Amino acid sequence: EPEVTQTPSHQVTQMGQEVILRCVPISNHLYFYWYRQILGQKVEFLVSFYNNEISEKSEIFDDQFSVERPDGSNFTLKIRSTKLEDSAMYFCASILGVGQPQHFGDGTRLSIL
Amino acid sequence: GQNIDQPTEMTATEGAIVQINCTYQTSGFNGLFWYQQHAGEAPTFLSYNVLDGLEEKGRFSSFLSRSKGYSYLLLKELQMKDSASYLCAVRDNAGNMLTFGGGTRLMVKP
Numbered sequence: 001e002p003e004v005t006q007t008p009s010h011q012v013t014q015m016g017q018e019v020i021l022r023c024v025p026i027s028n029h030l031y032f033y034w035y036r037q038i039l040g041q042k043v044e045f046l047v048s049f050y051n052n053e054i055s056e057k058s059e060i061f062d063d064q065f066s067v068e069r070p071d072g073s074n075f076t077l078k079i080r081s082t083k084l085e086d087s088a089m090y091f092c093a094s095i096l097g098v099g100q101p102q103h104f105g106d107g108t109r110l111s112i113l
Numbered sequence: 114g115q116n117i118d119q120p121t122e123m124t125a126t127e128g129a130i131v132q133i134n135c136t137y138q139t140s141g142f143n144g145l146f147w148y149q150q151h152a153g154e155a156p157t158f159l160s161y162n163v164l165d166g167l168e169e170k171g172r173f174s175s176f177l178s179r180s181k182g183y184s185y186l187l188l189k190e191l192q193m194k195d196s197a198s199y200l201c202a203v204r205d206n207a208g209n210m211l212t213f214g215g216g217t218r219l220m221v222k223p
Contacts, residue, residue, distance in 0.1 A: 031209055043156065043200065043213040056210050091155055098209060099163075101146060104155040 002026040004105035006092050012111045013082055021077045021108045023092030032075045033093040033102060034067065036060070043091070049075065079110075087112045115139045117214035119201050124220045125191055133186045133199050133217045141206030147175050147186045148200040150216065156200055159186070188219075196221045 005024045013019045025032050034046040047057045049067055064080045075094075079086055089109050093102040116138045125131040137145070144163045148156035160170050162177035162184060174187040186199055198216040205212065 033210070035211075042215045043202075043211075045210045045212065048210055058210075095209065099144070101158045101161055102209070102211060103158060106155050 004092055004094055004103055006090075006105035006108050008108060009106065010109045010111070012113060015084055015112050016081050019079050019082055019110065021079075021090050021092075021110070023075045023077070023105055024073050025075055025092065025094030026096075026103065027073070029094035029096050031055075031095045031097070032067075032069070034077045035091045035093065035104075036088040037091065037107075038085075038088045046077070082110075082112045084112050086110060115203060115205065115212040117201055117203055117212060119199075119214040119217045121215065122218045122220070124222060127191055127193060127221055127223050129191050130187065130189050131191060131219065133188070133201075133219065135184045135186070135201035135214060137182050137184075137201070137203050137214075139182075139203050139205055139212070142179060142203060143206050144204040145175075145177055145184045146202045146204065146211060147173075147184075148202060148213075150198045150200055152198075159199075191221050193221050193223070195219065 007022045032049045035043050037043045045058050047061045048055045066078045068076050089107045091107045092105045095102050119135045146161040147159040149159050150156045160168050160175040167176045172189045177184045198218045200216045201214040202211040
């Protein structure tokens with residue numbers, strides 16, 4: 001069964017550094033999402049992306065965050081200047097069309113030192 | 114805004130049936146989803162309801178009442194591997210984003 005894949009599985013970065021988290025959505029899917037989950041807390045929506053542009057974003061997704069689909073397969077989340085509170089699991093998800101359930105990748109654990 | 118409530122923890126016995134409740138108050142509603150999440154892993158889709166009633170999928174069933182803002186996930190013939198967190202999530206009218214509850218940690222005992 002096709003899967004959403006994310007790399008790296010674990011990223012350790014110094015505070016203030018830029019980080020890029022990568023996702024390869026399921027190949028024929030059209031809608032892409034990023035969520036995060038701080039340890040012990042709920043899963044939180046960050047941003048959704050469709051037709052090469054952001055369709056929705058949450059309050060968490062401020063100017064330090066950006067997303068890009070640089071080619072036909074990758075979907076990236078960039079954090080420009082990381083803060084300690086950015087430490088979390090970051091999950092990518094994708095769907096084929098409106099109304100479909102979202103399928104999550106295995107996540108990237110981001111640790112900011 | 115969205116508010117989604119689930120019990121924090123539940124305990125049940127192997128072979129038994131357990132019902133995990135979820136209530137929601139949302140500005141819009143376009144479906145309710147249940148996910149399973151083992152510690153340190155990604156959420157895995159279990160079931161979803163858009164219309165009122167019961168959806169059955171093997172050992173798992175999910176029920177929705179939109180007028181009451183209420184759903185439950187029913188797990189039958191519990192197995193030890195069912196020990197996990199169960200996440201209730203609502204999709205609003207504005208788009209496909211999901212708003213998650215805090216999750217219910219289920220512990221299955223022998």
